[in-house]
Amino acid sequence: xxxxxxxxxAEALEGVSNDMTFMLGGFGLCGxxxxxISELVKRNITGLTCxxxxxxxDDFGLGLLLQKHQIKKMISSYVGExxxxxxxxxSGELDVELVPQGTLAERCKAAQSGxxxxxxxxxxxxxxxxxxxxxxxxxxxxxxxxxxxxxxxxVKAWKGDEAGNLIFKGTARNFNPCxxxxxxxTVAEVEELVPxxxxxxxxxxxxxxxxxxxxxxxxxxKRIEQLTVRQRQ
Numbered sequence: 001x002x003x004x005x006x007x008x009x010a011e012a013l014e015g016v017s018n019d020m021t022f023m024l025g026g027f028g029l030c031g032x033x034x035x036x037i038s039e040l041v042k043r044n045i046t047g048l049t050c051x052x053x054x055x056x057x058d059d060f061g062l063g064l065l066l067q068k069h070q071i072k073k074m075i076s077s078y079v080g081e082x083x084x085x086x087x088x089x090x091s092g093e094l095d096v097e098l099v100p101q102g103t104l105a106e107r108c109k110a111a112q113s114g115x116x117x118x119x120x121x122x123x124x125x126x127x128x129x130x131x132x133x134x135x136x137x138x139x140x141x142x143x144x145x146x147x148x149x150x151x152x153x154x155v156k157a158w159k160g161d162e163a164g165n166l167i168f169k170g171t172a173r174n175f176n177p178c179x180x181x182x183x184x185x186t187v188a189e190v191e192e193l194v195p196x197x198x199x200x201x202x203x204x205x206x207x208x209x210x211x212x213x214x215x216x217x218x219x220x221x222k223r224i225e226q227l228t229v230r231q232r233q
Contacts, residue, residue, distance in 0.1 A: 001196060004164040004214050009035045012187045012213045016040070016152060019047035019072075023108065023153040023179040024062065027053055028081075029225045031172030032061045035189050035217040036154040041065060049073040051148055053104060053175050055085045060223060069093070075148075077101040081225070100128065103145055105175065110147035111182035112210070117146045150183035156217070157206075160190035161199050164208030173205060181210030189217035 006012045013036065016022075022040075026032040040048075041064045048071045055074055056063035065071050066084050073095040079085050088094035099107070100122040110118050119142035123129050133144040155176040158169035166188055168176055180186050193216040 002163045002208065003196075004208065004211060005162050005193065006213050006215045008215060009039045009189070009217070012036070012189070012215045013039050013043070013152075015185070016043070016045055018045055020045070020151040021049040021051065021149065021183075023148065023150045023183050024050060024052040025153075025155040025172075025174070025176030025179050026061065027171055027174035029057065029061060029223045030170070031156050031168070031174060031176050032056070033154040033156040033187075033189050033217075034061075034220055035215075036156075036187060037061060037064060040070065041068060044068065044070065046070045047072045049075065051075045051104075051108075051150060053101065054078045055082045057081045058084050060221070066094075073097065075099060075104075077104050098128075103128075105178050107145055107148045108175065108178040108182045110145075111149065112178060112180065115147055117144055119144055148182060151185070153179040153181075153183035153186040155179055155186065155188050157188055157190045159192045159194065159199065160188055160211075160214050161194050161196050161208070162214070163196045164188065164211030164214050165196075165199055165204045166190070166206040166208075166211065166214075167199060167203055168205050177206050180206045185212045186210060187212070188214045190214060191217065191220065 050071050075097045089096050103122050121142050124141045124143050129143045157166040159167040188211050
């Protein structure tokens with residue numbers, strides 16, 4: 001019986017070290033691998049290149065790593081909610097590569113599928129295409145984008161089993177699935193870990209072949225990014 005469970009987050013992050021490249025799932029504040037990030041903060045791993053849709057906020061998500069200057073480079077699509085990120089970028093302390101959101105997803109998927117690169121029309125004629133190969137297909141210009149190369153991918157799922165099969169819930173089914181298997185080692189943290197056979201095969205979003213380590217996380221905040229309520233009449 002395949003069993004990819006590890007006892008805790010410390011064991012799950014065995015092998016992480018300075019100057020590595022990490023993928024981190026999540027969209028905004030949804031589907032964040034909170035336990036993995038907290039452990040990275042605790043270990044004070046530095047010189048990191050982080051691939052993530054966004055950079056968290058000042059006191060949550062990747063913002064915690066930015067506060068301690070553990071990130072050397074961010075590869076992201078949206079970074080507008082983090083004042084510390086802005087300060088470090090404008091001061092030159094942080095290297096930033098902004099990538100169109102669809103391209104970010106496809107570069108993850110290319111790595112997941114074993115493709116070295118792909119062509120996309122996104123970014124042609126802009127700074128995104130500078131220094132990259134371009135080519136015309138059927139009268140339209142495309143930019144060659146390379147697949148990401150990462151040491152670890154940290155993802156967060158709703159449910160998982162001991163073989164690494166994963167089910168994502170709601171908006172957490174965003175960048176998490178396409179990062180599974182897109183790095184040398186994929187670590188999945190789940191809210192509920194069950195024995196093999198308890199998940200409906202038809203409901204599984206990511207098969208365990210894309211996951212090397214899985215553990216049950218705890219203490220998830222599940223923040224709401226922008227809470228708006230109607231005033232009482």
